[in-house]
Amino acid sequence: MALKGNLRTFSIVQLLNLIHLARKSGLLRIQGPKGQQAELYFQQGKLAYASLSHRPNNLLDILYQAKRLSGTQYRALKQRAAQYSDRELGLMLVNAGYFTPIEILNTLKAAYRDVVRTLFTWREGEFIFDSHAPPPKGKIFVRMGLENLIIEGSRHLREWERLEEEIPSLKVAMKFVDQPRTNLQNLNLSPEEWRVLSYVNPHNSLEKIARALKLSDMEIRRIVYGLLQAGLVELVRPENEPLPEIKLAFSDRPKEERLSLLNKIIDRIRRL
Amino acid sequence: MQTVKIVVTGPFNAGKTQFIRTVSEIDVVSTERKLTADTERQVKESTTVAMDFGRITIDENLVLYLFGTPGQRRFDFMWEILSEGMLGFIVMVDSTRPETFHEARSILEAFKSFAPTPYVVAANKQDLEDAWDVEDLRIALRLGPNVKVVPCIATDKESVKRVLLELLYSIIEYLDEMESTEQQQSRR
Numbered sequence: 001m002a003l004k005g006n007l008r009t010f011s012i013v014q015l016l017n018l019i020h021l022a023r024k025s026g027l028l029r030i031q032g033p034k035g036q037q038a039e040l041y042f043q044q045g046k047l048a049y050a051s052l053s054h055r056p057n058n059l060l061d062i063l064y065q066a067k068r069l070s071g072t073q074y075r076a077l078k079q080r081a082a083q084y085s086d087r088e089l090g091l092m093l094v095n096a097g098y099f100t101p102i103e104i105l106n107t108l109k110a111a112y113r114d115v116v117r118t119l120f121t122w123r124e125g126e127f128i129f130d131s132h133a134p135p136p137k138g139k140i141f142v143r144m145g146l147e148n149l150i151i152e153g154s155r156h157l158r159e160w161e162r163l164e165e166e167i168p169s170l171k172v173a174m175k176f177v178d179q180p181r182t183n184l185q186n187l188n189l190s191p192e193e194w195r196v197l198s199y200v201n202p203h204n205s206l207e208k209i210a211r212a213l214k215l216s217d218m219e220i221r222r223i224v225y226g227l228l229q230a231g232l233v234e235l236v237r238p239e240n241e242p243l244p245e246i247k248l249a250f251s252d253r254p255k256e257e258r259l260s261l262l263n264k265i266i267d268r269i270r271r272l
Numbered sequence: 273m274q275t276v277k278i279v280v281t282g283p284f285n286a287g288k289t290q291f292i293r294t295v296s297e298i299d300v301v302s303t304e305r306k307l308t309a310d311t312e313r314q315v316k317e318s319t320t321v322a323m324d325f326g327r328i329t330i331d332e333n334l335v336l337y338l339f340g341t342p343g344q345r346r347f348d349f350m351w352e353i354l355s356e357g358m359l360g361f362i363v364m365v366d367s368t369r370p371e372t373f374h375e376a377r378s379i380l381e382a383f384k385s386f387a388p389t390p391y392v393v394a395a396n397k398q399d400l401e402d403a404w405d406v407e408d409l410r411i412a413l414r415l416g417p418n419v420k421v422v423p424c425i426a427t428d429k430e431s432v433k434r435v436l437l438e439l440l441y442s443i444i445e446y447l448d449e450m451e452s453t454e455q456q457q458s459r460r
Contacts, residue, residue: 008371017411249358250359262359
């Protein structure tokens with residue numbers, strides 16, 4: 001089943017988060033503004049390939065734009081290697097001693113990262129993620145974890161209303177998730193994010209943390225949103241906050257009686 | 273006569289009214305009104321403004337009421353009133369409309385803040401081609417592994433029964449947990 005939607009209501013950060021957490025493999029196509037199109041290929045939740053329709057996306061152009069090739073080298077190779085796929089060209093460049101495999105992979109990673117950064121500026125666009133689509137032919141695949149891109153994307157998020165929707169109240173607290181799905185050592189957090197992280201404790205409401213760190217409501221929301229999306233923390237009711245006085249059904253009955261009433265309801269619904 | 277209540281909540285057009293209609297033994301008392309907002313009217317013509325009300329008689333002494341809450345945020349004030357005295361609640365989500373997932377999460381958070389009541393998430397419209405998978409929905413709604421996300425087709429009686437039963441099983445599990453916590457505390 002393909003995932004379809006629009007970035008207007010399901011942002012690129014949420015989409016990357018979904019792919020990251022579900023360790024999805026497949027091709028993500030996004031129809032962006034002014035007829036632009038993006039194609040990203042993922043393998044087990046990691047970014048393998050990314051391209052934009054209005055930007056050169058073959059290896060030779062990427063190396064030249066990254067200033068890894070001189071103009072003369074670029075023109076000579078372009079003539080000679082026009083018929084080669086990126087993989088063949090990469091192999092040829094490595095065998096000829098122009099580059100090491102690591103240099104090529106790092107240049108591609110930087111280019112793919114730039115593609116994703118461009119996507120952070122797209123506020124709307126139809127997307128479709130197809131987990132059965134074949135990988136793009138002849139391209140070189142990298143393995144880029146999405147954690148840092150997700151954090152970076154969150155920093156770019158300028159939709160304050162959405163942040164408010166995500167974290168409607170600052171009276172909630174945070175706690176570290178029991179089994180973080182993100183390796184802490186691979187995270188690049190900003191100093192402010194680290195400062196907020198040091199206050200993570202079910203006793204500290206977000207309101208309290210914001211006050212202590214002199215952050216505005218929106219700043220604390222933005223930072224907490226990033227930490228949530230990275231799967232580091234979850235929101236909880238502050239431990240010192242009393243539960244509201246709402247009387248639940250059967251709450252005044254002994255346990256045996258409550259169970260008996262519930263079993264009656266279960267039996268009846270089964271028979272419907 | 274004892275009455276208990278299950279609240280069915282969720283964003284606009286998630287299928288709450290249909291869900292109740294499918295299992296209620298009475299014609300659902302629905303307070304639908306013509307929609308005024310253009311964007312909402314594009315999705316459906318009328319919506320619930322106060323609540324839907326369905327009934328299942330359990331026996332001569334016990335009746336289960338199903339209350340459907342209005343979907344739009346401008347009716348927030350109703351939710352707290354409806355959650356008083358409930359057994360648990362169901363958050364209906366239209367699996368084909370990712371643009372409503374944010375609101376579903378907000379509604380879920382609001383209900384959770386009213387009372388520590390068991391709940392399940394019903395991933396409705398699973399029969400449609402564009403429906404998101406249940407596990408994808410879990411991630412999109414940022415639900416923990418312990419939260420039950422039940423596939424649902426609100427027009428199908430068996431499917432609706434399954435959602436209700438999953439909620440009731442969760443309530444029993446919740447009571448067991450409460451009891452073991454109380455026992456641990458009394459031992460200390």
